[in-house]
Amino acid sequence: MTTNGEVWVWAEQRNGRLLGVSLELLGKGAELAQKLGVQLAAVLLGEKVEPLANELIAHGASKVYLLEDPNLKLFQSSLYTRLLTDMAQRHRPEIFIMGATTVGMDLAPSVAGRLKTGLTAHCVDLTIEQINNKPLMVAAIPGWGGKIMVKIACPDKRPQMATVKQGMMEKPKADAARKGQIIREKIDVRPEDMKARTIEMVEEKPVGVPLEEAETVVSVGWGIGSEQNIKLARELAAALRAAVGGTRPVVDKGWLPEEAMIGQSGKLVSPKIFISLGASGAMAYAVGFLKSKVVLAVDKNPSAPIFEMCDVGIVADLNKLLPVLVEEFKKVTAA
Amino acid sequence: MNIVVCVKQVPDPEQFSKITLDPVRGTIRREGIPSVMNPLDKHAIEEALIIREKFGGRVTALSMGPTQAKETLQEALAMGCDDAVLLCDRSLGGADSLATAYPLADAIRHICQFDVVVCGNDTVDGATAQVGPQLAEFLEIPHVTHVTGIEFTSERSWIVKRAIERGYMKVALELPALITVLKEVNQPRLPSVIDIMSAASKPINEWACTNLSLAAPIIGLGGSPTKVVGSFEQDIRRGKDILKGPEAEVVGKAIKRLKELGAL
Numbered sequence: 001m002t003t004n005g006e007v008w009v010w011a012e013q014r015n016g017r018l019l020g021v022s023l024e025l026l027g028k029g030a031e032l033a034q035k036l037g038v039q040l041a042a043v044l045l046g047e048k049v050e051p052l053a054n055e056l057i058a059h060g061a062s063k064v065y066l067l068e069d070p071n072l073k074l075f076q077s078s079l080y081t082r083l084l085t086d087m088a089q090r091h092r093p094e095i096f097i098m099g100a101t102t103v104g105m106d107l108a109p110s111v112a113g114r115l116k117t118g119l120t121a122h123c124v125d126l127t128i129e130q131i132n133n134k135p136l137m138v139a140a141i142p143g144w145g146g147k148i149m150v151k152i153a154c155p156d157k158r159p160q161m162a163t164v165k166q167g168m169m170e171k172p173k174a175d176a177a178r179k180g181q182i183i184r185e186k187i188d189v190r191p192e193d194m195k196a197r198t199i200e201m202v203e204e205k206p207v208g209v210p211l212e213e214a215e216t217v218v219s220v221g222w223g224i225g226s227e228q229n230i231k232l233a234r235e236l237a238a239a240l241r242a243a244v245g246g247t248r249p250v251v252d253k254g255w256l257p258e259e260a261m262i263g264q265s266g267k268l269v270s271p272k273i274f275i276s277l278g279a280s281g282a283m284a285y286a287v288g289f290l291k292s293k294v295v296l297a298v299d300k301n302p303s304a305p306i307f308e309m310c311d312v313g314i315v316a317d318l319n320k321l322l323p324v325l326v327e328e329f330k331k332v333t334a335a
Numbered sequence: 336m337n338i339v340v341c342v343k344q345v346p347d348p349e350q351f352s353k354i355t356l357d358p359v360r361g362t363i364r365r366e367g368i369p370s371v372m373n374p375l376d377k378h379a380i381e382e383a384l385i386i387r388e389k390f391g392g393r394v395t396a397l398s399m400g401p402t403q404a405k406e407t408l409q410e411a412l413a414m415g416c417d418d419a420v421l422l423c424d425r426s427l428g429g430a431d432s433l434a435t436a437y438p439l440a441d442a443i444r445h446i447c448q449f450d451v452v453v454c455g456n457d458t459v460d461g462a463t464a465q466v467g468p469q470l471a472e473f474l475e476i477p478h479v480t481h482v483t484g485i486e487f488t489s490e491r492s493w494i495v496k497r498a499i500e501r502g503y504m505k506v507a508l509e510l511p512a513l514i515t516v517l518k519e520v521n522q523p524r525l526p527s528v529i530d531i532m533s534a535a536s537k538p539i540n541e542w543a544c545t546n547l548s549l550a551a552p553i554i555g556l557g558g559s560p561t562k563v564v565g566s567f568e569q570d571i572r573r574g575k576d577i578l579k580g581p582e583a584e585v586v587g588k589a590i591k592r593l594k595e596l597g598a599l
Contacts, residue, residue, distance in 0.1 A: 014499075074504065078477050102499045106480040109465035113433065113472030116553065118560030121432075121463035131564055138564060149569045157560040195509040196477035199494075203502040210501075222349060248459060249348035252374040258498070258517060265462040273598040282351055284462070286571055294598035295573060296589060302579075312592045313577040314585050324582040332590055332599060 004091055005038035006063070008159065010084070010098040010107070011056050013046050014203065020166055021099030023059045027172035028126055028164070030060040032095060035128040036135055039063055043087065045080060047073035050182070057180035060172050064180060065091075069187045071194075074201050075103050079193035081110040087185060088115060093159045095137050097126070100163035100265075108163045118154030119161040122264045124287050126162055131155065137162065142264050142283035147305070149283070167212055167268035167291075211260065214243035217271045219262050219289070220255075221247045221279025223299055224318060230255050232322045233277055239330045245269065247285050263288035278318050281306030298325070336392030336490070337447040340383040340416065341439060341454045341470070342376040344400055344407040348459050372407045375455025377414070377523035378516050382485070383453045384415045385521065390490050393417045395446050399427060399439055405539050413526035413534035420446060424543040429556030432465035437553040438544070439466070440473030445547060449474075452513040456481055467515035478513040479506050483520055 033040040041063040112119035120139040274292035297310035396411035408419035457464035471478035484496040
């Protein structure tokens with residue numbers, strides 16, 4: 001398939017504000033576009049969102065494809081999918097990346113599905129590599145068993161697609177002097193586009209410190225063992241004014257809410273101190289806290305990979321250690 | 336109403352640390368690791384049963400995987416599903432999300448004139464959350480992901496609540512449609528011993544590719560647009576000062592060390 005070579009970033013906005021992850025992706029997108037010697041374009045959908053186009057240009061987009069319509073005010077799964085699919089078929093971008101938000105995780109697979117192309121979820125990094133004499137986007141995702149990262153590419157289908165979590169890439173510095181082109185795209189809305197019609201969006205004020213912004217994070221893994229111990233972990237977090245998170249199995253068990261999940265398919269955190277309690281250190285979890293300044297890990301298995309990824313580790317039975325840990329940390333914070 | 340619920344057998348999350356990766360195929364090695372039903376799929380089944388209780392009809396549980404995945408379908412029958420279909424064919428192995436969604440969509444078309452397809456939002460092993468929306472694309476029906484609640488305003492038109500980061504959206508959805516659910520959507524029922532025993536005698540239909548149409552070659556490792564092109568070891572090592580000993584002593588040492596590192 002021949003392409004126009006462009007690298008596309010879907011610029012997600014809610015209520016007229018661009019999401020941080022979209023700006024982060026412009027940084028990574030610029031890197032990919034430069035390696036390929038092509039243009040970086042942002043694709044912006046919404047109602048009266050033209051002012052955001054300049055923000056996208058300031059953050060690195062050479063082009064902004066702008067789709068404005070009252071029907072695009074809120075995310076519309078079917079309509080957004082068809083418009084982006086039509087555009088991709090018309091302009092033939094080489095690469096199309098999106099933020100792995102709750103909305104991006106709906107839109108990206110739909111677009112990839114309709115275009116019958118490859119999509120890699122929750123990538124930790126994106127690079128360009130020569131594979132069989134073709135420059136391809138290579139996505140890194142955590143593998144199973146220890147420190148292995150797997151490289152995924154989409155050699156034959158276009159565009160090459162990927163989603164990336166907020167906080168994984170660096171947000172580029174804005175330069176208001178940058179120039180770019182704004183291209184208005186035509187929009188038509190068909191009845192079949194509105195069979196799933198978003199009628200309302202409610203954004204709630206966060207309660208407490210969001211995990212992604214917390215200076216201290218207490219995180220629990222399967223080895224925490226009981227809800228009783230989770231209470232103790234919460235007590236520890238309260239003493240440290242920390243946010244509480246955990247691994248996927250703990251969230252699936254129902255011991256923590258979905259939004260508390262740390263890792264590849266959950267939140268990415270970068271606190272001053274990260275305290276991991278009872279997690280063995282699977283790669284899909286580890287990528288969620290790699291950017292922490294200091295990591296304290298507790299687990300009962302001395303050969304758990306978590307002890308390779310920490311600054312301070314304690315090999316112990318959490319049932320015995322946790323009460324002591326809580327008491328001693330309380331003394332430190334009270335002092 | 337014809338309802339299809341998609342379920343997947345996955346490695347037991349408790350045993351995740353024992354799973355390794357085949358670096359060549361990019362598939363997971365999970366020999367000797369016990370399997371369970373993907374946790375969110377229980378919520379998908381429960382929602383399918385709730386829909387049946389409201390509007391009548393049949394619930395068919397569908398899975399793709401090795402023969403062993405019959406265990407998971409058996410569990411689906413015990414929870415109350417009417418029928419079960421296992422799509423089992425070696426040529427379907429090693430598929431990415433697109434090559435998983437394609438044969439599943441084909442199977443759903445062969446099962447019935449469906450009104451609703453229900454899936455878990457994601458699985459604990461792959462965690463891509465891509466198969467649901469891609470299944471909807473192949474079935475050419477609208478979908479809603481991250482579903483946390485449904486208002487059954489009428490038989491063919493629902494108001495579906497879906498989660499977003501710190502908030503929610505409400506979506507007016509017309510059937511036929513596909514939804515992928517989060518655990519907030521309901522509390523799955525626990526089958527009784529009698530349910531489990533009577534489910535054991537219910538048949539599970541085993542289908543191979545020959546039972547499907549599969550007009551396009553989007554199946555298995557070969558039909559997957561994404562390929563594993565290599566692997567590398569991420570250097571994630573840190574200072575790792577590992578402490579062992581009596582609780583009070585190691586905690587004291589750890590706090591001292593954290594202070595030295597400027598973390599406390």
